[in-house]
Amino acid sequence: MVQKKMVERQIGVALWRQIADRIRLSISNGDYDKTGMVPPEIKLASQFGVNRHTVRSALASLADEGLVEAIQGRGTMVRRKERLSFPISRRTRLSQGLSNQVRNIRSILLAHDELPATSEIAAALNLPLGTPLIRMDTTSAADDRPVSYATSYFPAARFPDMAEHFGRLGSITKSFAAHGLPDYIRISTEIIARHADADELATLKLSAGAIVLETVAVNADPDGVPVQFSRSRFAADRVTLKLET
Amino acid sequence: MVQKKMVERQIGVALWRQIADRIRLSISNGDYDKTGMVPPEIKLASQFGVNRHTVRSALASLADEGLVEAIQGRGTMVRRKERLSFPISRRTRLSQGLSNQVRNIRSILLAHDELPATSEIAAALNLPLGTPLIRMDTTSAADDRPVSYATSYFPAARFPDMAEHFGRLGSITKSFAAHGLPDYIRISTEIIARHADADELATLKLSAGAIVLETVAVNADPDGVPVQFSRSRFAADRVTLKLET
DNA sequence: CCGAAATGTCTATTAATGTAGACAACCATA
DNA sequence: TATGGTTGTCTACATTAATAGACATTTCGG
Numbered sequence: 001m002v003q004k005k006m007v008e009r010q011i012g013v014a015l016w017r018q019i020a021d022r023i024r025l026s027i028s029n030g031d032y033d034k035t036g037m038v039p040p041e042i043k044l045a046s047q048f049g050v051n052r053h054t055v056r057s058a059l060a061s062l063a064d065e066g067l068v069e070a071i072q073g074r075g076t077m078v079r080r081k082e083r084l085s086f087p088i089s090r091r092t093r094l095s096q097g098l099s100n101q102v103r104n105i106r107s108i109l110l111a112h113d114e115l116p117a118t119s120e121i122a123a124a125l126n127l128p129l130g131t132p133l134i135r136m137d138t139t140s141a142a143d144d145r146p147v148s149y150a151t152s153y154f155p156a157a158r159f160p161d162m163a164e165h166f167g168r169l170g171s172i173t174k175s176f177a178a179h180g181l182p183d184y185i186r187i188s189t190e191i192i193a194r195h196a197d198a199d200e201l202a203t204l205k206l207s208a209g210a211i212v213l214e215t216v217a218v219n220a221d222p223d224g225v226p227v228q229f230s231r232s233r234f235a236a237d238r239v240t241l242k243l244e245t
Numbered sequence: 246m247v248q249k250k251m252v253e254r255q256i257g258v259a260l261w262r263q264i265a266d267r268i269r270l271s272i273s274n275g276d277y278d279k280t281g282m283v284p285p286e287i288k289l290a291s292q293f294g295v296n297r298h299t300v301r302s303a304l305a306s307l308a309d310e311g312l313v314e315a316i317q318g319r320g321t322m323v324r325r326k327e328r329l330s331f332p333i334s335r336r337t338r339l340s341q342g343l344s345n346q347v348r349n350i351r352s353i354l355l356a357h358d359e360l361p362a363t364s365e366i367a368a369a370l371n372l373p374l375g376t377p378l379i380r381m382d383t384t385s386a387a388d389d390r391p392v393s394y395a396t397s398y399f400p401a402a403r404f405p406d407m408a409e410h411f412g413r414l415g416s417i418t419k420s421f422a423a424h425g426l427p428d429y430i431r432i433s434t435e436i437i438a439r440h441a442d443a444d445e446l447a448t449l450k451l452s453a454g455a456i457v458l459e460t461v462a463v464n465a466d467p468d469g470v471p472v473q474f475s476r477s478r479f480a481a482d483r484v485t486l487k488l489e490t
Numbered sequence: 491c492c493g494a495a496a497t498g499t500c501t502a503t504t505a506a507t508g509t510a511g512a513c514a515a516c517c518a519t520a
Numbered sequence: 521t522a523t524g525g526t527t528g529t530c531t532a533c534a535t536t537a538a539t540a541g542a543c544a545t546t547t548c549g550g
Binding site: 008013017213236240244 | 261265328433435440481482487
């Protein structure tokens with residue numbers, strides 16, 4: 001049988017990478033759940049219409065990610081297949097939404113500083129241009145696998161100790177609470193997809209060439225006053241964004 | 246000045262493609278709006294830390310997409326920069342949401358057939374396994390640029406003439422109305438990002454290696470009875486999904 | 491109308507990617 | 521324990537991607 005969806009040449013994406021992406025997708029789709037094994041290299045090679053060595057490069061890259069493990073004489077085993085489902089709702093709370101999917105979630109403050117609002121952020125937060133903001137770069141890992149990398153901005157006047165609190169509490173929700181804001185809602189979200197840049201590859205521990213889902217969101221207090229502007233990047237092959245209504 | 250976000254080697258994605266992706270992003274971010282020109286090749290080459298010829302390959306690919314145009318002696322001009330903002334809400338209506346962003350929207354029925362419900366779709370639509378469904382493949386273009394490619398499933402018993410209506414009306418909303426359903430709401434949406442397959446590349450007229458945003462949604466009538474299961478794919482570099490609450 | 495700055499074209503070379511084939515090592519099982 | 525099916529390793533070669541440099545061509549401003 002000839003594979004319907006062949007791999008493509010001369011598009012600036014190496015064949016082994018295209019094949020690795022396709023196998024990764026098959027794994028997360030559960031295509032190999034019956035046996036728990038990836039098809040033999042020779043079979044994959046003929047399906048994709050490439051040489052066996054090219055398939056081996058793809059599998060090597062997946063093995064490097066920890067997704068599969070090859071065993072000489074037996075075959076190549078699927079080791080991991082999760083794709084986290086990431087809820088997005090008016091009350092999006094990272095830890096809460098993932099808590100029933102993973103054992104532990106850890107958020108880390110990578111960096112923080114104070115800077116004046118740019119026009120984009122000032123408009124989103126409904127603040128005058130140049131208003132002082134706290135900026136925080138944070139990353140979250142589920143069961144020690146990085147899933148998100150976010151840059152958040154908060155009005156410095158209202159939330160002067162955001163970074164300190166986050167560093168201690170590891171949670172935006174708790175940091176807001178420490179500033180006397182017990183609840184907040186999401187008032188807008190935009191989503192795009194693109195290739196990860198070097199910074200994101202490193203932070204999210206992605207194999208290069210990977211895709212990120214980027215959400216740009218504004219959160220507000222119960223009175224509708226914006227309190228947070230954030231850009232979050234998710235490893236596209238590890239998460240599904242699930243909108244809740 | 247050295248560019249902070251360098252380009253990466255040996256990752257299975259050709260440098261010219263990484264650079265093309267980055268320039269495309271800069272264009273849609275409006276980075277070149279002031280002059281309407283992409284920086285000179287030599288400057289780009291030094292910023293990305295590559296040879297000028299590599300930058301030329303990237304620009305040639307963008308020119309091929311119609312995004313830029315090089316003029317000897319002058320420079321390289323931005324020709325197009327749009328990124329459509331695609332609203333997703335409980336009452337998502339394609340034509341309505343885009344109407345103030347483009348001049349015309351055209352939807353086409355590519356194919357349709359009838360088939361029994363698979364377990365995934367049966368569960369989503371709350372129907373018994375094997376229930377007859379109408380399947381429709383449709384594509385939409387905004388100002389003659391393809392933006393979405395969707396496969397939708399409807400219960401055949403309730404909406405027997407969905408495909409005929411759509412072929413004539415070019416709208417899901419109107420086709421539902423023709424079946425006596427004036428309103429419907431979205432009850433779930435999931436979003437993932439991945440590389441486009443060959444079929445999607447062709448239908449969405451993407452340059453190969455491109456990324457698609459895929460939404461999997463279930464729509465229901467006002468009583469909450471599911472009426473549509475759909476898988477839509479968007480050209481990631483042409484749209485932003487905008488969640489509305 | 492000259493010169494600076496930009497893109498266009500050509501040649502040559504090196505590095506990365508992909509193909510081809512042979513054979514070793516290992517595993518399961520008949 | 522022999523056999524078939526699998527992954528691991530090696531060599532050789534072809535094709536594509538990237539670098540390097542030289543110079544032509546075009547545009548624009550002084």
